[in-house]
Amino acid sequence: MEELAKHSPRWWDSGYADHNVSCMGGPSPEIFEIAPALRAESVIVELGCGEGRNALYLAQFGHQIFATDISEAAISKLKRLASHLGVNITSGVAAVEDFQPPAYLDVFIAHSVLHFTERTVWKPLVTALIDRTQPGGFHCFTNTLERPDHPIPKEGLAAGHKKSFARGELEAIYAEAGWEILRSDYYIKWDSHPGIPIHSHCLEKVVVRRPIGAEDLPPMRAEPIKAAGMIPPKQFDTLKLGTPRDAIIEMFGSPPASHGVATTRKTVGGNNQEAIADGYMREDMIYGDHGLQFVDGMLTGKYRYFTPPKRLSIREA
Numbered sequence: 001m002e003e004l005a006k007h008s009p010r011w012w013d014s015g016y017a018d019h020n021v022s023c024m025g026g027p028s029p030e031i032f033e034i035a036p037a038l039r040a041e042s043v044i045v046e047l048g049c050g051e052g053r054n055a056l057y058l059a060q061f062g063h064q065i066f067a068t069d070i071s072e073a074a075i076s077k078l079k080r081l082a083s084h085l086g087v088n089i090t091s092g093v094a095a096v097e098d099f100q101p102p103a104y105l106d107v108f109i110a111h112s113v114l115h116f117t118e119r120t121v122w123k124p125l126v127t128a129l130i131d132r133t134q135p136g137g138f139h140c141f142t143n144t145l146e147r148p149d150h151p152i153p154k155e156g157l158a159a160g161h162k163k164s165f166a167r168g169e170l171e172a173i174y175a176e177a178g179w180e181i182l183r184s185d186y187y188i189k190w191d192s193h194p195g196i197p198i199h200s201h202c203l204e205k206v207v208v209r210r211p212i213g214a215e216d217l218p219p220m221r222a223e224p225i226k227a228a229g230m231i232p233p234k235q236f237d238t239l240k241l242g243t244p245r246d247a248i249i250e251m252f253g254s255p256p257a258s259h260g261v262a263t264t265r266k267t268v269g270g271n272n273q274e275a276i277a278d279g280y281m282r283e284d285m286i287y288g289d290h291g292l293q294f295v296d297g298m299l300t301g302k303y304r305y306f307t308p309p310k311r312l313s314i315r316e317a
């Protein structure tokens with residue numbers, strides 16, 4: 001598989017071609033977070049959906065999902081996984097550049113894809129989607145950004161990264177439109193995927209919501225995840241993925257709180273090893289400005305935050 005990744009301009013191709021692994025891991029945490037606040041039978045659009053980790057999770061709640069990706073291997077894997085999980089997703093091979101937004105929608109997801117398009121593509125698309133999103137609907141973005149101290153990695157450039165986002169640009173568009181900015185996190189993440197050992201990128205994660213208006217939908221709030229003391233930078237740099245959670249607590253102590261999500265249904269596997277998991281536990285622990293992500297008690301990702309890491313939950317009355 002490493003051979004394949006070496007020869008492919010897109011590092012995810014080998015992971016999509018292998019139906020036994022999960023190339024991108026389980027659903028992204030903000031997808032778990034917004035799921036309880038969605039209107040029944042929401043219309044959900046995901047572009048650049050890859051093998052479908054987010055779409056497949058949300059489909060289990062009976063929403064109407066439309067998911068596309070430019071990669072045939074991704075969509076063929078998504079279809080297989082959907083059939084295995086017994087969920088319905090309308091999916092197809094398509095480029096973001098050719099996407100025609102539906103008349104209305106509740107959720108738009110673009111996870112690590114829009115930076116492969118020019119600003120002249122994503123900006124008019126976002127404007128159209130803002131107009132067509134129902135009250136209480138969400139838009140969720142994750143984009144890789146260039147920083148002077150953290151250039152776009154070579155595998156990102158080889159895959160066609162366009163450097164078309166500046167930090168804060170999305171947030172400004174949504175603030176101007178009067179939407180609620182729930183999360184706007186800025187960080188560097190180190191993780192690994194089948195076919196690509198450890199790599200790192202600087203990311204922006206933006207979750208925004210159209211005001212609920214008179215709708216009977218639950219309001220949400222973002223709270224910082226409580227942090228423990230520091231991990232000395234040298235120790236952070238050498239911390240190996242796969243380290244057990246207990247060993248980390250022994251080294252750095254136990255943070256006052258963690259943010260955990262336990263999947264109780266079958267879903268895309270969380271640790272990049274298995275395509276489908278019967279259920280797994282994902283946990284994020286924060287030490288100073290460092291974050292550690294665990295799946296079933298093993299370290300699967302490391303973060304360095306420039307903004308306080310947050311979690312979203314339903315705001316009780």
Ligand SMILES: C[S@@+](CC[C@H](N)C(=O)[O-])C[C@H]1O[C@@H](n2cnc3c(N)ncnc32)[C@H](O)[C@@H]1O
Binds near residue numbers: 049068069070110117
């Ligand atoms: C880093 S992967 C993320 C996949 C998925 N969103 C996830 O988070 O698991 C980037 C995805 O964007 C897709 N992609 C890249 N350029 C695209 C484009 N112009 N139109 C549609 N999909 C694109 C790739 O095929 C790939 O599946």
